[in-house]
Amino acid sequence: MTGWDSRFETELLRLGVQPGRARQLAEETAQQAAECAAAPDSLFGPAHLYARHLLSELKTAAVPLGGAKGPVRLRLTGVGKRYRRRTVLDGVNLTVRAGEVAAIVGANGCGKSTLLRICAGLTRPTSGSVQRTRRVGFVPQDAGTADWLTADEHFTLFGAAAGMAPRRARSTGEHLAARLAWRPTKSQPTQHLSGGTRQKLNLVLGELHAPDLLLLDEPYQGFDQGTYLDFWQQVHSWRDAGRAVVVVTHLLHDLQHVDHVHDLGAAQ
Numbered sequence: 001m002t003g004w005d006s007r008f009e010t011e012l013l014r015l016g017v018q019p020g021r022a023r024q025l026a027e028e029t030a031q032q033a034a035e036c037a038a039a040p041d042s043l044f045g046p047a048h049l050y051a052r053h054l055l056s057e058l059k060t061a062a063v064p065l066g067g068a069k070g071p072v073r074l075r076l077t078g079v080g081k082r083y084r085r086r087t088v089l090d091g092v093n094l095t096v097r098a099g100e101v102a103a104i105v106g107a108n109g110c111g112k113s114t115l116l117r118i119c120a121g122l123t124r125p126t127s128g129s130v131q132r133t134r135r136v137g138f139v140p141q142d143a144g145t146a147d148w149l150t151a152d153e154h155f156t157l158f159g160a161a162a163g164m165a166p167r168r169a170r171s172t173g174e175h176l177a178a179r180l181a182w183r184p185t186k187s188q189p190t191q192h193l194s195g196g197t198r199q200k201l202n203l204v205l206g207e208l209h210a211p212d213l214l215l216l217d218e219p220y221q222g223f224d225q226g227t228y229l230d231f232w233q234q235v236h237s238w239r240d241a242g243r244a245v246v247v248v249t250h251l252l253h254d255l256q257h258v259d260h261v262h263d264l265g266a267a268q
């Protein structure tokens with residue numbers, strides 16, 4: 001970060017913005033300057049004035065989300081799923097609001113991934129209804145990446161699907177990768193990445209278009225201890241920034257990081 005960026009972030013903090021949100025705004029602003037190939041002070045003026053201007057525009061100012069209920073980002077009502085005669089899910093109710101993290105837990109085969117796919121709109125429920133926000137990021141258990149493409153090419157491709165210009169998609173991808181302590185190598189195809197690094201790519205792709213709702217299916221498989229901690233740090237900063245997160249997990253110590261736990265119990 002440049003001196004301007006850190007003065008900008010410091011001013012946001014001084015004005016009462018939560019640290020995760022302040023960091024996010026500082027990074028987005030730095031990105032905009034980078035896209036314009038301009039120094040931030042020539043583009044935005046003095047850092048402290050721009051911080052005040054941005055806050056009055058966003059009207060997010062010093063209103064912390066902590067404790068306050070945000071708008072509903074996902075609501076499942078009486079959701080059921082049958083595969084042929086087999087009932088996998090029955091009468092599932094779940095509400096997740098902006099600024100909340102929910103975990104879905106349960107035995108192997110109880111339908112956690114099926115439920116997350118229903119949340120994402122990728123699987124149709126047999127009964128019940130699903131209401132979700134428009135901007136959804138989905139991180140599947142098995143990475144939906146192409147072996148022969150590099151990380152940068154994935155950023156461009158997934159960014160294009162979300163209407164992002166190639167340069168912006170690449171710089172956002174690289175920036176999000178850095179938060180997971182990963183610097184993608186330009187010419188390395190995905191098939192040569194380690195399992196944990198491929199999972200980082202998967203996670204970055206899910207977040208690339210700044211979704212309001214993130215749906216993560218055991219997203220840390222293959223992560224080392226440091227990256228696992230970075231991952232939860234990242235979840236906390238999403239929550240601080242008012243995003244809603246749903247994580248499928250089987251790790252009980254993950255539950256200390258979440259606001260709600262939805263236990264699907266044993267397999268039906």
Ligand SMILES: Nc1ncnc2c1ncn2[C@@H]1O[C@H](COP(=O)(O)OP(=O)(O)OP(=O)(O)O)[C@@H](O)[C@H]1O
Pocket residue numbers: 083088106107108109110111112113114115
């Ligand atoms: N497309 C499908 N067609 C038929 N059965 C399916 C389909 N997808 C999932 N199932 C079955 O539904 C059940 C729930 O699967 P799901 O993957 O959602 O469970 P899970 O709780 O995520 O399991 P795990 O903890 O092992 O990842 C399983 O018995 C699975 O075989």
